[in-house]
Amino acid sequence: MVICGKEKYIGYVCGMLYGRGMISLNAKYGNYLILFESGKKHLAEVFLSYLNMFAIKKARMGMKKRGDKKSFVVSLYSKADVELFKELGFVSNGKKHVPSLCTENAVFRKFFLRGILDSKATIQVRVSQGKKRVCLRIFSMSLDFLEDVRELLLLEGIKSIVYRSGTCYCLEINGKTKLWLLIKKVGFEDEEKTMKLRKELEYVPVHVHEMMNQTV
Known part of the structure; x- marks a missing residue:
């Protein structure tokens, strides 16, 4: 996976997903999903814009209501994009991992940590x-x-x-x-x-x- 010039965006998205997101790769049912949810619209918008800077397909944002509370959900159904995260070593066997780029690339690490701080x-x-x-x-x-x-x-x-x-x-x-x-x-x-x-x-x-x- 070529990430040159996109370390900031990929690192931040990985950090947000690692902290409070989900990647589903249920090949049996063809369910390939990247999902992030936040009560803060601004954070969901940042996640959406960063994800769309490198995603093959375009993610979308919607809103959920639970009583008086609302949250903003970014979702992307795309096998190709889930495969990108597998190539990074971020996800395997249904579990999330710290990508090796966190120790190899200072920009990636900075924004990975920023994503975790924002989400958690x-x-x-x-x-x-x-x-x-x-x-x-x-x-x-x-x-x-x-x-x-x-x-x-x-x-x-x-x-x-x-x-x-x-x-x-x-x-x-x-x-x-x-x-x-x-x-x-x-x-x-x-x-x-x-x-x-x-x-x-x-x-x-x-x-x-x-x-x-x-x-x-």
């Missing part, structure tokens, strides 16, 4: 004894999934921790330095998350600029 991450703020604590968390039932994400973040120089939280697991990034590095080195397409994190973190520590300059 939550920003939490707590105040204890007058001190504010800001952190970013990703919850999952899969420990392997979070360990994969932790290792990819380390390649970007961003440390995180993974621990059990009730019946599931949690990856957590805390501290101004690590969170500002996350914004500057990985970032979000989700503008709400970007604005919230920037607002809560306030100023950028001087040593963050120094660390960024060292990686240029």
Whole structure:
């Protein structure tokens, strides 16, 4: 599969699908489906536009209503496009995997992580004894999934921790330095998350600029 010039789009779509999407390749019933659903219209639109930058067939977006809530669904029924993700090593035997491109291509890795952050991450703020604590968390039932994400973040120089939280697991990034590095080195397409994190973190520590300059 030739991805030259399309690493950004393919990486982001893979990240979104890895975090909260689905690829079905039931050859017996001819069911080849790529599906992503979000309560945020903007994210669904970004996913749609990025997917259509490289997909052989064109994906479409629709809306679902469940009571007072609505979600936006991007779907693509295409054997040829599912095969593209198989070629990447992203999906096999009905399971999703971290593509080897995540360690081989820095642009692909950055946008793969961005897709995961957009689809799975939550920003939490707590105040204890007058001190504010800001952190970013990703919850999952899969420990392997979070360990994969932790290792990819380390390649970007961003440390995180993974621990059990009730019946599931949690990856957590805390501290101004690590969170500002996350914004500057990985970032979000989700503008709400970007604005919230920037607002809560306030100023950028001087040593963050120094660390960024060292990686240029």
